[in-house]
Amino acid sequence: MTQTTAADIAALAERGVTILGCGKMGGAMLRGWLAAGLPPEAATVLDPAPADWLRELAARGLRLNPERVEDAAVCVLAVKPQVMAKAAPQVAHLAGRGALFMSIAAGTPISFFESLFGADAPIVRAMPNTPAAVGRGVTALIGNAAATEAHMRLAEALAGAVGAVVRLEAESQMDAVTAISGSGPAYVFHMIEAMAAAGRALDLPDELAMTLARQTVIGAAELARRSDASAEQLRRDVTSPGGTTAAALEVLMAPDGLTALMTRAAAAAARRSRELAG
Numbered sequence: 001m002t003q004t005t006a007a008d009i010a011a012l013a014e015r016g017v018t019i020l021g022c023g024k025m026g027g028a029m030l031r032g033w034l035a036a037g038l039p040p041e042a043a044t045v046l047d048p049a050p051a052d053w054l055r056e057l058a059a060r061g062l063r064l065n066p067e068r069v070e071d072a073a074v075c076v077l078a079v080k081p082q083v084m085a086k087a088a089p090q091v092a093h094l095a096g097r098g099a100l101f102m103s104i105a106a107g108t109p110i111s112f113f114e115s116l117f118g119a120d121a122p123i124v125r126a127m128p129n130t131p132a133a134v135g136r137g138v139t140a141l142i143g144n145a146a147a148t149e150a151h152m153r154l155a156e157a158l159a160g161a162v163g164a165v166v167r168l169e170a171e172s173q174m175d176a177v178t179a180i181s182g183s184g185p186a187y188v189f190h191m192i193e194a195m196a197a198a199g200r201a202l203d204l205p206d207e208l209a210m211t212l213a214r215q216t217v218i219g220a221a222e223l224a225r226r227s228d229a230s231a232e233q234l235r236r237d238v239t240s241p242g243g244t245t246a247a248a249l250e251v252l253m254a255p256d257g258l259t260a261l262m263t264r265a266a267a268a269a270a271r272r273s274r275e276l277a278g
């Protein structure tokens with residue numbers, strides 16, 4: 001894993017970062033970069049319906065929907081996969097300026113961008129996740145043949161400012177990565193919902209059930225973050241022999257339990273990622 005510093009981000013300020021599509025994920029990353037020291041005037045956002053916080057930032061120097069983007073060190077492609085073909089041509093001229101393209105679109109292969117920008121254009125395909133908004137994301141990335149080590153380090157600097165970074169060995173790993181870490185935060189949030197529902201089924205009031213479920217996931221995640229112990233050991237630490245947790249884990253760890261369910265869910269996500277490739 002690579003960790004980067006605010007200095008890497010500040011160094012991007014000179015030629016700037018352009019973000020095509022600044023919704024939930026592009027916005028989460030931009031928030032992280034600004035928090036890491038990217039000056040607002042170094043950021044350009046292209047988005048037909050920018051959120052209020054982007055309009056407020058425009059008053060502090062962020063460039064919002066300029067007629068034309070003249071230059072960028074990095075152009076982040078963060079629109080939905082389904083609108084990428086329509087949206088991306090508006091930044092294609094940046095290939096002639098030596099910009100690094102960084103796509104975060106699920107499913108969309110590097111070859112798609114090479115057909116738009118040319119095979120000589122440096123392109124990094126990345127899969128971040130929304131905890132990037134609080135600096136706790138994880139981004140997996142891989143570059144095309146035109147992406148040099150310097151380009152990869154630049155992409156890692158951007159991704160590293162909002163969490164951990166891993167470099168993939170093959171683009172074919174990206175569907176599985178998307179199924180685990182890209183979509184994964186939703187599984188964890190659903191775990192909170194499921195635990196709260198289970199609490200309600202045991203006659204706890206709604207609000208109490210949700211408070212207990214949410215704080216338990218937050219606390220368990222923080223413990224996993226701070227502890228050197230494996231997930232297995234942390235689980236064993238909760239599980240008294242013959243106690244309540246063991247009774248629950250007999251259900252969750254049964255052959256048709258959570259691992260089987262998660263495996264099916266992730267397989268469905270990976271399949272959808274492959275479908276999005278068209």
Ligand SMILES: NC(=O)c1ccc[n+]([C@@H]2O[C@H](COP(=O)([O-])OP(=O)(O)OC[C@H]3O[C@@H](n4cnc5c(N)ncnc54)[C@H](OP(=O)(O)O)[C@@H]3O)[C@@H](O)[C@H]2O)c1
Pocket residue numbers: 020021022023024025026027046047048049078079080081083086087104105106127128129130182183
């Ligand atoms: N959300 C995640 O957890 C996550 C994680 C990893 C990767 N991704 C990837 O990130 C990308 C964005 O996902 P998202 O969840 O952030 O979606 P989103 O919230 O809908 O953000 C996309 C943004 O692009 C805007 N847009 C639409 N057409 C455009 C155009 N022609 N030019 C410029 N901007 C345009 C959208 O505006 P409108 O809303 O007005 O259409 C929206 O603000 C997707 O490719 C997704 O696969 C998402």
